[in-house]
Amino acid sequence: MNKKIVNLLKMIVLSLGLIAVVIAFGNKNENNDNQGNTSYGFAMGTSISVAIYDNDVDDDKITKSIIEEIKILDKNILSWREKDSEVSLLNQSCGEANSYEPSEELYHILSQSLALCEDSQGALDITIRPLASLWNIEGDFDEEFVPPTEQDINDTLQQVGYKNIVVLKETYSNVAGETTVENHYVSFEKNNMLIDLGATGKGYALDKARDILEDEKVEGALITVGGSILVYGEKCDGSNWKVGVRDPKKPNDTGAMMGHIEFPAGTITCVSTSGGYEKFKTYEGVDYHHILDSKTGYPADSELLSVTVVCDNGLYSDGLSTACFVLGYERSLPLLEKYEAQAVFMDSNGDIIVTEGLKDNWVEY
Structure with a gap:
């Protein structure tokens, strides 16, 4: 099989593992009668899932519309890989x-x-x-x-x-x-520069999806684009949303959680996670992850394993998770405050730090 196809399939499997975890938490309820109608797609180099919780709308039409909108956004505007974007x-x-x-x-x-x-x-x-x-x-x-x-x-x-x-x-x-x-x-102002919106584009895709949900008057939805998630509205039974956060100490186990964030019914917000465990390569026993520090030119060394940011704006939640991973915990706090965002950090010792505004929502395992 063509090597590029093999690599693409590997990326899809990894992404679907993350999505399966998120959807499982989003659907979790005691009576097991509140399963959202979920559709899947692929764009922006990652997997997409759209779960609709509303018995009074055409959920098939809406899920297809959202996935298609994200694909068009990627192909026509955001992708640095598409030569005509x-x-x-x-x-x-x-x-x-x-x-x-x-x-x-x-x-x-x-x-x-x-x-x-x-x-x-x-x-x-x-x-x-x-x-x-x-x-x-x-x-x-x-x-x-x-x-x-x-x-x-x-x-x-x-x-x-x-x-x-x-x-x-x-x-x-x-x-x-x-x-x-x-x-x-x-x-x-310099030649040979290249823009890459990968650190904010997935979050912006959630903002676009939210616009569609509002236009279609959808009651509830849970949408994932890679490591960015939109929690929207209310499920049919009014139960809380539960968004799992992966354990970065177990990178090969997509089902391993360090905890979850619980949101009350009616919440509309975005959750984005950045971590060195997501994509890395090893050389002579040393792991090199994909989140680079533009000041040093090397993978960021902030003594963090992962950062999960909660913010009402999808683009900001996505970009903030990357920025905070590079900055480290202490230097992230003023930035989070400016954007009225909250976060969950795991440091290199495995300690979990939750900002004040999220402590009542966080459930640690």
Whole structure:
């Protein structure tokens, strides 16, 4: 079988393992009569699941609509792999002398993502792609892994830095002042830079899904896109939502939980997890994970094994989980406070730390 197909199948199996855990917790109730109608898909390099809890809507139509919307978002806008996506076209056309005019939607995503980059002081950096490609930890599972040299890392770091992205907005009106038009432009202050929205895109997909749920007047839903989850509304029996958090000390056991977060019926929020256990490669007995520090060029060393962030905004929950993993517990607290978010941390000793606003929701195993 083609090696690329084998690797894709491995990714799907790993992702479905995570989704199975989340759905099991979402459906859990004593009477076992509240199973959501669940559909699955694949986009953004990961698996998607959509569970609808509402007996009065066309759940098949809604689940298909949400999955298709996420696929279109990935293919047309977010994917750096798709040569005709907006992000790819931006990466191809931008340089010191060129600019790109993004759609209103990409402009919105870039603006929110860059705000997170700035507020996290670069712990989240959407220009990390050249460095990620150099390390290739997300690449071929069967390929022999050798860490890049320090010289290669230092050279590649010259292509990384969100502060070198320039986003401009031009606003003008017609002569009578009746119509206001906005034009947006993106440019890079350095050549060979590449934008990668992988750290915020899955969360943004949840924001898009929430819009569909609202438009369709759905009572309850649980949606996962990789490690990001949307808890929405109320299940048919009014029972609490329970979102399991994987135990990063047992990376090969997708069913191993360190605890769960319990949300009351009616909650609408997003939960995103980042951890070094998700994707890593080993060289001479040392594990190298995929979450890179844009300041050092190496996998982040913050003495954390995982971070799970709860935030009402999906894009922010996704980006914050990455930023907090890079920052470490203490340095994450002001950032979480600014975005009105809560979090569960597990440090390298296996100790679990829960922020104050989430302590009543957390159940540890």
